[in-house]
Structure formats: structure tokens, C-alpha cells
Amino acid sequence: MEANSIIGYTAGTFDMFHIGHLNLLERAKRRCDFLIVGVNSDKLVESYKNKSVIVTLEERMKIVQSIKYVDKTIIVESLEKKPYWERLRFNKLFIGSDWIGNSRWDKTKIEMEALGVELVYLPYTQSTSSTILREKLLETLTF
Numbered sequence: 001m002e003a004n005s006i007i008g009y010t011a012g013t014f015d016m017f018h019i020g021h022l023n024l025l026e027r028a029k030r031r032c033d034f035l036i037v038g039v040n041s042d043k044l045v046e047s048y049k050n051k052s053v054i055v056t057l058e059e060r061m062k063i064v065q066s067i068k069y070v071d072k073t074i075i076v077e078s079l080e081k082k083p084y085w086e087r088l089r090f091n092k093l094f095i096g097s098d099w100i101g102n103s104r105w106d107k108t109k110i111e112m113e114a115l116g117v118e119l120v121y122l123p124y125t126q127s128t129s130s131t132i133l134r135e136k137l138l139e140t141l142t143f
Contacts, residue, residue: 001033006032006091006092007089007090007091007092008031008032008036008093009085009092009094010028010036010037010038011037011039011040013053013060014055014060014063014064016055017055017060017063020124023122023123024125025064025069027094027123028094028120028122031120032091034072035069035070036071036072036073036090037073037074038073038074038075038084039060039073039076041075041076043077044076044078057075061073081093081112082115085115091117092120093108093120094120095119095120095121095122096123096124097121097123
């Protein structure tokens with residue numbers, strides 16, 4: 001990779017992979033030369049979402065790795081971004097616009113800017129989410 005390459009990073013659960021996930025990855029890749037995607041571990045997801053994933057970590061990793069916009073995948077064990085920056089040295093951090101105004105992300109923005117990392121909010125796909133898919137599945141299973 002060239003010295004002036006833009007390295008991008010984003011992370012997520014990517015449970016029940018859908019068009020919103022694909023849109024995020026495509027939009028992120030348009031803004032960097034090399035895109036690293038973290039896939040949240042089951043333990044991490046349970047710790048902050050208070051629910052279990054439907055698709056296993058191994059399967060979610062395989063799905064995300066197969067997306068043409070993704071150059072590298074890693075397993076993520078923490079919501080903190082600095083340890084991953086120290087390891088990966090990304091220049092841009094991507095997140096969905098649905099997180100604008102969230103206090104955790106406001107703090108992350110300040111922390112990342114101090115390291116020279118730009119936090120980029122990408123348009124959120126409102127038509128679908130893993131939560132919406134989970135609710136629809138439960139509706140079909142409920143008599």
C-alpha cells in the first residue's frame with residue numbers, strides 16, 4: 001500500500017446481512033483506498049445490544065469477507081476505536097448517519113480527530129435493518 005493511501009475502517013454486527021449493510025460498505029469504499037471492516041464478536045453484541053445474534057460470527061465474517069468493497073476483515077471485541085486505530089492506523093472511520101448526535105459517537109469523534117482520523121457519517125438506509133428483519137421473522141412465526 002502506498003504511503004498516502006487512505007485507509008478506512010468501519011465495524012458492525014452484520015447480522016442477517018441486508019441492503020443497508022451493503023450500502024454502508026459501498027459508500028465507505030468510495031471514500032478510501034483500502035477498507036477494513038470489523039465484525040463484532042457475539043460476546044460484544046450481547047454486552048451492548050442485550051440480545052443474541054442470529055447468524056454465527058464465523059458466517060458473518062465469511063459474508064463480509066466476500067463483499068467486493070471489503071479489503072480486510074477483523075473480529076472486534078470492544079466498542080472502543082483507539083485500540084483498533086493503534087493496530088490498523090486508519091485515516092477515516094465510517095459510521096451510519098443514524099448515530100449523529102449520539103454521545104458515545106460525539107466522544108469518539110473528538111478522540112479520533114486528536115489522532116488525525118476523520119469520522120465520516122454515511123447515509124443510513126432507513127428501509128431495512130436487522131431489527132426490522134428480526135421483527136418480521138417473529139411475526140411470521142407467531143400464530
